[in-house]
Amino acid sequence: MEAVAALEALLGEDRVHTHPLDRILFAKDSGVTSGPVTAIAFPETANETAACVRIARQAEMPVVARGAGTGLAGGAVPAEPSLLLVMTRMNDIVDVDVRGRTAWVGPGVINLDLSAAVGDHGLHFAPDPSSQQACTIGGNVGTNAGGPHCLADGTTVAHILAVEMVTADGEVIVVGGEAPDPIGLDLRSVVVGSEGTLGIVTSVLVKLTENPPGVRTILAGFDRIEDASRTVSDIIAAGLVPAALEMMDRAMVQAVENFVHAGYPTNAAAVLLAEVAGHPTGVEAETALIARIAEGHDASRVRVAVDAQERALLWKGRKSAFGAVAQAAPDYYLHDTVVPRTKLVEVLQGVYDIAERYDIALLNVFHAGDGNLHPLVAYDAAEPGTTDRVRAAAEEMVRISVDAGGSLSGEHGIGIEKRNLMSLVFSPADLDAQARLRDSFDPDGLLNPSKVLPEGSRCFDTGGSS
Amino acid sequence: MTSLRSATARLFERLKDDSVETDAEFAVAPDSLESAAEVLTVAADAGMAVSFQGTGSHQSIGYRAPANVVMTTRRLDRIVDWQPEDLTVVVEAGVSVADLEATVAQRGQTTVLPEVPGGATVGGVVACGLSGYRRLRYGPTRDRVLEVSLATGYGAVVRGGGRVVKNVTGYDLPRLATGSLGTFGLIGNVCLKLWPVGSVAATVRGVGPEWRDAFRPLAVLETDGVVTVYVAGIREQVDAQVSDLGGEVTEGLRWPDPVGGPVRLSLRIPPSRIEAAIAHVAGWSDTSYRAQHGVGEIEIGTTAVLDRLVELRSWAETQRGALVIVEAPDELLAEFDPWGTPPPSLEIQRRLKAAFDPAGVCNRGRLPGGL
Secondary structure, rough: HHHHHHHHHOOOOOEEEEEEEHHHHHHHHHOEEEEEEEEEEEEOHHHHHHHHHHHHOOOOEEEEEEEEOOOOOOOOOOOEEEEEEEEOOOOOOOEOOOOOEEEOOOOOEEHHHHHHHHHOOEEEEOOOOOOOOEEHHHHHHHOOOOOOOOHHHHHHHHHHHEEEEEEEOEEEEEEEEOOOOOOOOOOHHHHHHOOOOOEEEEEEEEEEEEEEOOEEEEEEEEHHHHHHHHHHHHHHHOOOOOOOOEEEHHHHHHHHHHHHOOOOOOOOOOOEEEEEEOOOOHEEEEEEEEHHHHHHHHHEEEOOOOOOOHHHHHHHHHHOHHHHHOOOOOOOEOEEEEEHHHHHHHHHHHHHHHHHHHOOEEEEEEEEEEEEEEEEEEEOOOOOOOOHHHHHHHHHHHHHHHHHHOEEEOOOOOOOHHHHHHHHOOOOOOOOOOOHHHHOOOOOOOOOOOOOOOOOOOHHOOOOOO | OOOOHHHHHHHHHHHHHOOOOOOOOEEEOOOHHHHHHHHHHHHHOOOOEEEOOOOOOOOOOOOOOOOOOEOOOOOOEEEEEEEHHOEEEEEOOEHHHHHHHHHHHOOEEEEEOOOOOOEEEHHHHHHOOOOOHHHHHHHHHHHHEEEEEEEOOOOEEEEEEEOOOOOOOOHHHHHHHHHOOOOOOEEEEEEOOOEEOOOOOEEEEEOOHHHHHHHOEEEEEOOOOOEEEEEEEEEHHHHHHHHHOOOEEOOOOOOOOOOOOOOEEEOOOOOOOHHHHHHHHHHHOOOOEEOOOOOEEEEEEEEOOOOHHHHHHHHHHHHHOOEEEEOOOHHHHHHHHOOOOOOHHHHHHHHHHHHOOOOOOOOOOOOHHOO
């Protein structure tokens, strides 16, 4: 194939893979979908990336950028036979500005590695998805990744100042900047979260966050989920937005406790994990306030981590949730919807009812502070019919979230998985506007086509719009 | 005067806004996004230009947009849906920032929009992308806009985002529309993320180098050589911070008045360059400034001395920043561009403008590059 030969001439044969095994390996992300891969290339610079895009353009072959493949919505899974650009070799942390608290980093830098690299300066990268030991900054940008600490700090978009990217035309441009409010339209804010459909990120200017001088992590067990939820509401009503407010239900707590032995109360109906950060004197008072509110809602046990080690253990429990599920079943399907926080309990009850009706094993872990639900279904795909049942249940769970005033995804993205559900939350006119936005960046649909927007989003030629 | 068919004339008459002083042929105040879209459709067909305004307090930002029609948000004045426990509020564009802030303050919440808004409306502040001083702690206004509804230049009513505090469903139209200066169409309503205000707040004036150790203050402002730190939270958190800072403490948040002068500027540079930027401005006569440490924006009020502006913009752009005119007399604008060097992504920006406003109806030419 001509394009492959051109890629090999550009990058060398060792950085262009077409072996069937490789094409199978890179056909999937961490979710449940897979797609057709024509070739896999490993660019090491922005210029190489641009040249790859130009070769693909010439061959009319779609281009899908990919980081570590930890995504769950199929954002990096090709929907059409595509060239996969694996960005993991571009993993340099180029330029750390300690005073300005910024750094230029390659898209292939692993999220946790970035925080480790700047830790000596008292800084970290705030977005902390559960996959942070493996996921890349480029992937975080692509999905506008979240994590427990996004409650107070905001999701990835709040931590990206500028993005260098290769456009669909194969040019390298920078959107955003080090100074606040760069003039003109803020393209940076739509490139973040665009799942590789508006450009291919080749370098990222991240904002780094100072490590708090004082941190306290509080764990509270409740006999009723409603009480845990009211505790969350009252904490915020008291004028306090903790660094994180996470919740797990009984099934998840038991799975996690078996796995990491963090000392979670396995007989509680819900466990709330709260973290406060700030002045050391202040966090003591905030901790006491949270404990009081929790006890006021009949928390059966309130535990405050005494040191960094215990804190790390409590968090390890939360962040291992998805790994822990492997004990229950070989496969899992992890959902991601958002509802207004006041609807959490109601929607959660609906989710339990759906699981019961479909006879599937359900565990729950969620970002309670911002209403971001992650119902997790553990199942065995080898059992005939199970996968279909799991998917049908998944769609119902999304629907009840939307009916409660929520949205399709809080942090995982739309990808392939949810593109056909977009019309649950958007009108044809809304989707047409999004298609116009996408086409402004990539008129020919070269970059990660058939993602995010459902087919038929464009109503340009129906006479109503131009 | 542009001649209009009778149906169109009736539409313009029905929506007429008598309250606005303008040289434009028509002034209209739509009562819904649908009627705004109707006007824009008519304008596109007739080849007319439409400019948007709330109270008109920030029309001086950017290039002047020609207007056959001035469209105001005077009749879009409702707080539609405030959910205190979900920390969200849906509000129409014409609601004043001050009124909205007073409303949500009743339940101990804040919009984190500009603290000294004057008569500015929510729609105006979002369209201009203006942020409050507390962006140091809570992020810019762009991070507060969860959902936006627009009447586009091609005459459609479209919505982007959603009414939840965390959302990656589709492209981020709310953030893109923020600061777009009406270039895609009329911003008719938005859903904003609210924040609980701490139970206690303090303003600490005359702080020394200790301000650098303050943990996530709301704002650190340097006003004509004096550093003021703003903190909020529960009593113990605030007391502990205040005692570390030194300086003169006042309970509550005492924000400075906006800078005055015939020329008002927004200097935007990387935060680590702010001292160097202050050094540029500190020696200017008849000048006052408010520098936002940690953010990198300096508001400057001064007189029309062209040489200074040329020199400062040239320096700012070498620092990868910008010097933007917020307000200036026409004579100065004839000699000094309000924006400076256009951004490198201008071609994509041009395509976006064309996609949302194919006939070039909406606030034509206000953005850099004349978009």
